[in-house]
Amino acid sequence: MSELKKKYGLVTAICMVAGIVIGSGVFFKAQTILQTTNGNMLYGVIAWVIGGVIMLCCVLAFAVMAQKYEKVNGVVDYAEATVGHKYAYIVGWFMSMIYYPTLVSVLSWLSARYLLTFICSVNPDFAMHISAADGGCVTGPECFVLAGFFLVISYALNVLSPKISGKFQVSTTVIKLIPLVLMAVIGTIYGFTHNIAGTETPILVQNFANQSGDLGVLFPAVVATAFAYEGWIVATSINSELKNSKRNLPIALIAGGLIIIAVYLFYFIGLAGGATVENLMENGATFALTNVFGPVFGNILNLFVAISCMGTLNGLMLGCTRGMFSVAARNVGPKPEMFKEVDKQTNMPSNSAVLGLLMCSLWFLFFYGANLSPKGWFGFFNFDSSELPICTTYAIYMPIFIAFMVKAKDVHPVKRFVLPAFAILGSGFMIFAAIYAHGIMPYRAAAAEGRFACPIIAYLIVFACIMGIGLVFYKQKAAPKKAKK
Numbered sequence: 248m249s250e251l252k253k254k255y256g257l258v259t260a261i262c263m264v265a266g267i268v269i270g271s272g273v274f275f276k277a278q279t280i281l282q283t284t285n286g287n288m289l290y291g292v293i294a295w296v297i298g299g300v301i302m303l304c305c306v307l308a309f310a311v312m313a314q315k316y317e318k319v320n321g322v323v324d325y326a327e328a329t330v331g332h333k334y335a336y337i338v339g340w341f342m343s344m345i346y347y348p349t350l351v352s353v354l355s356w357l358s359a360r361y362l363l364t365f366i367c368s369v370n371p372d373f374a375m376h377i378s379a380a381d382g383g384c385v386t387g388p389e390c391f392v393l394a395g396f397f398l399v400i401s402y403a404l405n406v407l408s409p410k411i412s413g414k415f416q417v418s419t420t421v422i423k424l425i426p427l428v429l430m431a432v433i434g435t436i437y438g439f440t441h442n443i444a445g446t447e448t449p450i451l452v453q454n455f456a457n458q459s460g461d462l463g464v465l466f467p468a469v470v471a472t473a474f475a476y477e478g479w480i481v482a483t484s485i486n487s488e489l490k491n492s493k494r495n496l497p498i499a500l501i502a503g504g505l506i507i508i509a510v511y512l513f514y515f516i517g518l519a520g521g522a523t524v525e526n527l528m529e530n531g532a533t534f535a536l537t538n539v540f541g542p543v544f545g546n547i548l549n550l551f552v553a554i555s556c557m558g559t560l561n562g563l564m565l566g567c568t569r570g571m572f573s574v575a576a577r578n579v580g581p582k583p584e585m586f587k588e589v590d591k592q593t594n595m596p597s598n599s600a601v602l603g604l605l606m607c608s609l610w611f612l613f614f615y616g617a618n619l620s621p622k623g624w625f626g627f628f629n630f631d632s633s634e635l636p637i638c639t640t641y642a643i644y645m646p647i648f649i650a651f652m653v654k655a656k657d658v659h660p661v662k663r664f665v666l667p668a669f670a671i672l673g674s675g676f677m678i679f680a681a682i683y684a685h686g687i688m689p690y691r692a693a694a695a696e697g698r699f700a701c702p703i704i705a706y707l708i709v710f711a712c713i714m715g716i717g718l719v720f721y722k723q724k725a726a727p728k729k730a731k732k
Contacts, residue, residue: 257495262420264479264503272475278531283468286524288454298472299508301673306504308670310497311662323573329650340717343570349636352611354560359393361553368546386619401564402604419558426548431513437539438520451520467684477637567603572596581720630702638681641674
């Protein structure tokens, strides 16, 4: 059996778009953005707006394609219909081997981190190998083990019961909006009604009064928003399982994208009212939650944050389990007959799912060793796997947009030229920002110390090796057999 059933509706699709994106990066990267902009809250808002506009441009361009093309995996289908069969394989291989598993690995850690933060807040005497004050709930062995547990649980939920996984996605989307909406509204009110200690200046006014830093800090800040805004493309991976896909998928992409941008902006402003910039830079979003709502209710909201991360993890795992299936469905890659099999009982591509879990585990080990351990495990090859693979997707999108402009002669000029053109400009900006943030900035910092470091080069080497392996498999399967003499 190699056919997936139509089992998801419009509400599930919208919740998948919004639910996969919202609930992890906005908590995780808000602190990073403030640190990057040196506490300049206005630059932080601008970074969120730029990142959101870039996402929305790409969403609109792909929404047009979703009305025309439908097969087994949205973005891979669009690559095949516009650029060609081989490029579709390249995109599918990248999504399966790098994109999905890197995001899942980071979300496993985030789910564990916020749950342990909640536990330690409720019970300060919780026995950890490394104390919470020293980062045990962030980088300790307990966090490592719990992250692995979440990885397996999300895999099992998607493979054993896809319908329950879909319902879990809807419920966690509602749950994750609770702390975001409350912080957006109550945090803003709090910021206007409470003053900085020893002054008559409201917290929110003072936080936005900081104008330090030059415009160059916007580039790494926008790159940081890329992680927070990423994940919406995963919803296209279920287009063959979505009822009335050509109608519902475009609606889900656009509606979900608008919800995401609105929630992020209002939440970030509410966060600015919940604590001083210095506290937010040092302690992150959880400090503002407990500061505004008190230790008890604030910790309950921290639990909601952990649940929201689990929902994002669930949605990303949904795409990850289908990654190699989208490649094998085109009869290319390693053992396509095996990876395109669909289990009769669960209607899931089980073999593809197992490979997805393996890749998630490998990338989790890399993320932990390269980004969370006190000393990077991989030397020159330490790089941020939460940002660079995402920025790579924008480079991968660009040929699809260009080819669509050339081939889609039956589409209205605005949809054919204007929307893809804006998507190309946004993608180009994101690529430049990534080069600046992960190439130019660390190179300059290292050169000032008399050494060499350029994380983006290390990433590109790993990327080239993985993609090279994929091309070898493509040639083996796609090359015609030689006739016997």
